[in-house]
Amino acid sequence: MDPITSRPPGRPRSQRAEDAILRAALALLAERKNVAEVSIEAIAARAEVGKATIYRRWPGKEELFADAVATLRPPLPELGQAPLRDDLIAIFTQVCAEMDSPLDRAVTVLMMDQTHPEIVHRIKQQVLAPRSRAVANLLRRGVDNGEITPDVDPEAVVNLLTGGAFFCRRPAGGRSAQERAQLLVDTVWNGIRA
Amino acid sequence: MDPITSRPPGRPRSQRAEDAILRAALALLAERKNVAEVSIEAIAARAEVGKATIYRRWPGKEELFADAVATLRPPLPELGQAPLRDDLIAIFTQVCAEMDSPLDRAVTVLMMDQTHPEIVHRIKQQVLAPRSRAVANLLRRGVDNGEITPDVDPEAVVNLLTGGAFFCRRPAGGRSAQERAQLLVDTVWNGIRA
Amino acid sequence: MDPITSRPPGRPRSQRAEDAILRAALALLAERKNVAEVSIEAIAARAEVGKATIYRRWPGKEELFADAVATLRPPLPELGQAPLRDDLIAIFTQVCAEMDSPLDRAVTVLMMDQTHPEIVHRIKQQVLAPRSRAVANLLRRGVDNGEITPDVDPEAVVNLLTGGAFFCRRPAGGRSAQERAQLLVDTVWNGIRA
Amino acid sequence: MDPITSRPPGRPRSQRAEDAILRAALALLAERKNVAEVSIEAIAARAEVGKATIYRRWPGKEELFADAVATLRPPLPELGQAPLRDDLIAIFTQVCAEMDSPLDRAVTVLMMDQTHPEIVHRIKQQVLAPRSRAVANLLRRGVDNGEITPDVDPEAVVNLLTGGAFFCRRPAGGRSAQERAQLLVDTVWNGIRA
């Protein structure tokens, strides 16, 4: 009766299977580094699940990965205790480090893909939003503090630093994530004008 | 005699076929927006070429696209006549515009892919290098001019602006490429410190 | 419980598909008259079946044709009511007629092929054996009756007559199957010694 | 002037190449035991010849094999010195032995193929005819001698014995070629009637 407590008839879907599928998807993504290289069959096999159990839940690979990726909630470093510049470096050190992680980088590339705009949207909402909001808050606070100029566009700053982190990955032997973050943040911090 | 003018035995490879293949690959990439969605068979059909003619030249799809992409030589805007900031905006207006082009964006995403590092390297060398070098020259000139501070890291600037352009694409109705470029460049130009 | 009535897990193989494949194989063999001219793809298309459905059941063309051919069970004429010589003529009239049928002849040629000895064995067992046994029985009965000499080797007789039928096919306008059978049987029947 | 001694302009065709091609074709046929398994490319490679050199001479594989097979001229045993029955056994011992030779058997199977009737005709003319004629002569002589009955059809006898030889091949360990030939000839010789 109660539309909330009432359940559909028949055997309920197995949470166990669902978790195994999402876990398998991420594991394989980390291994193969590319969504296209991960087959649904491989996910089903790894999760010890029938293919139908996957297709019952998601219409296709992309939606499955959207959900799988959404389970990743990168922890935020503790913010607001330090000067703004240090907080920014802390956050983008983490972003730079993620760019070195096969899984996180694969997710980012997936996000860049033009063929699945809703997925991009979902990832932005569920995964990136907290961090973006945190940075936006930091910047707003910085403006209030007088630490940064009031005419700054927070979104532009996020895009610059995120994109910079994405592009500045180096082949082995390069700078550490923290060094890279520091360089990026400082460049934006000071500007380049004489 | 001359080891350079001497030719290998047998019928030489058809330049016509090679061109048609590369053209077809790029056309299909622009249509499908994703390397994974472009099949070798479709390229062969579009180029009116046998599959073997493709596999004779490239071991796989990635190498083929690496060459196809290398044929794209984005023209540089004329630089050096205007103040540094205007030149930067001109260049990154072009970059932002490319991010709105399905083909160029697909190429960029391909470049981000971790599974083919040598291809990334080739694209960087052959396609991006002229532009990067141009920006580096601009910045060096700016330092000499006294337009920008001497302690700036040119590569960091390129990464920030390129990545920013890559990430700041908006769904239809957003800012124009030039507006976005201007915003990005100004943010880096002025810095964010009060 | 019962190891015979228990079934393997998963969707069972479609008998419908299997029949369609075998039927298509024989139809195409009759049309093209040569196993080499019949492609698996053509069989799959004719049977409205995926190629994998064929390869799931048979490792290759030869094994498929072995099974297809095994479905051919040439009806035996009614034997034992007539004098032995008439029965032999009846049987070998049928064999001669088969040598004029593209399908049956293609099967016979396939059987002669040295590259697939087990297939030859299977065809002999499943298709030819009943007829051979029938002839052997006839001959044994003939010996008992006193119609034929007791020192005859039944297998030699079968080989002679079968091979004779195989080789004596004529281009259009030749003798009828029955005339040829009669000539062959009579030659063996009477011998050639003065 | 002389249409016989005049030669076409240009470089004459290489007899060396032609021989090598035919030799290679037969060698590969003996190895692979089946015309369908021998590719033109393999013949060209084995003969160290370009494919065009083959296609310049023959329109296709079948015509090439027709010529290759025509170079096989099985030697006739010396006939006419012995009683007819012994001569027949001598000839069909050779036929039985050929049925055990991969090459000769492959040729025979090729001959049975319905898709190339002209080739069959050529092989009959050029390869089999001498032997058939020899057997026919033997039989005619036998009739004259009074060794065999005058109402025998020579062609039927040839077909029976040839077909019998073709069909009576046994897996390893069977009777020798001579034993088989003797059995076949004796069966036809004596007939089976009591």
Next chain:
DNA sequence: ACGTAAGCGAGACGGTACGTCGAGTCTTGGT
């Protein structure tokens, strides 16, 4: 002696079929 014309080897050309793999769907018996 030299040009012309066809043959030569090599190997690329557009195709067709191969046998494999994965996509997304369907069909079992059993939970």
Next chain:
DNA sequence: ACCAAGACTCGACGTACCGTCTCGCTTACGT
């Protein structure tokens, strides 16, 4: 209604030959 298993059709994969077509070079003749 769910589940694992494994069938289904379909389409792309990369390979092997088909028969044809260029290449640069060779061979033989008629001038």
